[in-house]
Amino acid sequence: MSDRVRDDGYDDAIDALAADEGYYLACPDGHGSLPPRHACPHCGARELTETALPETGTIDSCSTLHVATPAFADDAPYVLAVASFGAVRLTGQVRAEPGTVEIGDEVAATVGESATTGDRLVVFELR
Amino acid sequence: MTDARVAGVGLTHFGVHPERTSRDLFAEAGLAALDDAGVAREDVAAVHYGNFMGELSEHQGHQGPLVAEALGLDVPATRYESACASSGVALRRAVRDVRNGEADVVVVGGAERMNNLETAESTDALAIAADGLYEVRAGMTFPGAYALMAASYFEQFGGSREDLAHIAVKNHANAVDNDRAQYQQAITVADALESPPVAEPLHLYDACPVTDGASALVLVSESYADTHDVSAPVAVTGTGQGGDKMALQDRQNMATSPAATDAATEAYADAGVSADDVDVAEVHDCFTIAEVMATESLGFFDPGAGITAAREGVTTKDGRLPVNLSGGLKAKGHPVGATGTSQVAELTRLLRGDHVNSEHVADAQTAVAHNAGGTVASAVVHVLETVADTEADAA
Numbered sequence A: 001m002s003d004r005v006r007d008d009g010y011d012d013a014i015d016a017l018a019a020d021e022g023y024y025l026a027c028p029d030g031h032g033s034l035p036p037r038h039a040c041p042h043c044g045a046r047e048l049t050e051t052a053l054p055e056t057g058t059i060d061s062c063s064t065l066h067v068a069t070p071a072f073a074d075d076a077p078y079v080l081a082v083a084s085f086g087a088v089r090l091t092g093q094v095r096a097e098p099g100t101v102e103i104g105d106e107v108a109a110t111v112g113e114s115a116t117t118g119d120r121l122v123v124f125e126l127r
Numbered sequence B: 001m002t003d004a005r006v007a008g009v010g011l012t013h014f015g016v017h018p019e020r021t022s023r024d025l026f027a028e029a030g031l032a033a034l035d036d037a038g039v040a041r042e043d044v045a046a047v048h049y050g051n052f053m054g055e056l057s058e059h060q061g062h063q064g065p066l067v068a069e070a071l072g073l074d075v076p077a078t079r080y081e082s083a084c085a086s087s088g089v090a091l092r093r094a095v096r097d098v099r100n101g102e103a104d105v106v107v108v109g110g111a112e113r114m115n116n117l118e119t120a121e122s123t124d125a126l127a128i129a130a131d132g133l134y135e136v137r138a139g140m141t142f143p144g145a146y147a148l149m150a151a152s153y154f155e156q157f158g159g160s161r162e163d164l165a166h167i168a169v170k171n172h173a174n175a176v177d178n179d180r181a182q183y184q185q186a187i188t189v190a191d192a193l194e195s196p197p198v199a200e201p202l203h204l205y206d207a208c209p210v211t212d213g214a215s216a217l218v219l220v221s222e223s224y225a226d227t228h229d230v231s232a233p234v235a236v237t238g239t240g241q242g243g244d245k246m247a248l249q250d251r252q253n254m255a256t257s258p259a260a261t262d263a264a265t266e267a268y269a270d271a272g273v274s275a276d277d278v279d280v281a282e283v284h285d286c287f288t289i290a291e292v293m294a295t296e297s298l299g300f301f302d303p304g305a306g307i308t309a310a311r312e313g314v315t316t317k318d319g320r321l322p323v324n325l326s327g328g329l330k331a332k333g334h335p336v337g338a339t340g341t342s343q344v345a346e347l348t349r350l351l352r353g354d355h356v357n358s359e360h361v362a363d364a365q366t367a368v369a370h371n372a373g374g375t376v377a378s379a380v381v382h383v384l385e386t387v388a389d390t391e392a393d394a395a
Ligand SMILES: [Zn+2]
Pocket: A027, A028, A029, A030, A031, A040, A041, A042, A043, A044, A045
């Protein structure tokens, strides 16, 4: 893992996801967002509450990437997906063979490692 | 309020020029635009300049003064960065400068040097237009983002890789005679379908190339054109800009681009035109699917109906509404920071009648340029209209 300075909010959220205690930020109107936030990106509300991430999400879109940035050179090809977990969506790599993942599939979110750099990232496991 | 007139346009060749610096590229395009305009050097009041990745590709920030100097100008100069919409945003500022009376003559344009980077490095550099924490760290790339949009579009509205291939075929065909274009060769639907996958469902021929190049415009006020006998038969009559959440995951719908819809609504209202009035358009087809979403946001087609427009011949060069007659980003090339003003340079020549494809739009009076940044978290739309070259003083 590269030895970078932590990013407040982001690394805390990833730590929590890795510990099976994933959360997002909810505003009083129920909009979801990911930290760090001082205001809801959807309505501007300042009261944001850490709220448990639902255990399963649904893939809204996915793609098999054959050309990667240098940080994922040894990971390609990999399946990248955006999945809805209630009020919030996450972007991550699906730990499944390319071609076996479809929109609508149910997934759980956790934290994995890049095969190239060892850096951690959001990953999805098919349910 | 005065309209901003396009008095001059300049473009370098778009292509693989890894040895050419941004300052070198922009000097060529900017001086060509000044020569085309025929304005005096001392009348230029400002330079507005778009550039995306100068820090990464050339280790060069602060390019505003650098490129003004390259034109032999000693005026205030600012660099704008809004990813692929950088020079579209710069143009919006330039139009406002002229309209509000702050300047009678401005130079606006952009440049990008990209091919001095290895493919992996340029993929890395382009990815910084996405959310660095929640997208790039998960493995997002620029083609990957548009692939997610395409997959979502197919899921919601239908469509196929073959529909997208027809867009690539159309834009390549349009570039064949454009000697500024990176790819001047025609391709077939089979070529596109058989090209290697980049990010499924997008393959190599769905993607614009990596391009070095520059573009520039000289804008003048109506009164300056009249009093200085400057030929400027095209006016920028509408400008609009829209914004959206940075990351795809935070968009309500990944298959639409509301930022571009907002930009178009504003630009049309500004110009007093509607989508039905548009005769020709240059849109931001960084990937084939992007042309579909752009033409839907511009109101040319309902959501879900734009996917077949190229295949059915509606947007081809002899169709009802030619789109990307220059070849678009797909075939003309996409030197990121130069793209927005290159679209307006191409449209100006198409309307003036001195573009190699002008014959296809001989009666055109109204044109639209659509320039998008990232996954359309930034969008800029401009309306161009032909005007009588010398307006009566009584008007
Ligand atoms: Zn909210």
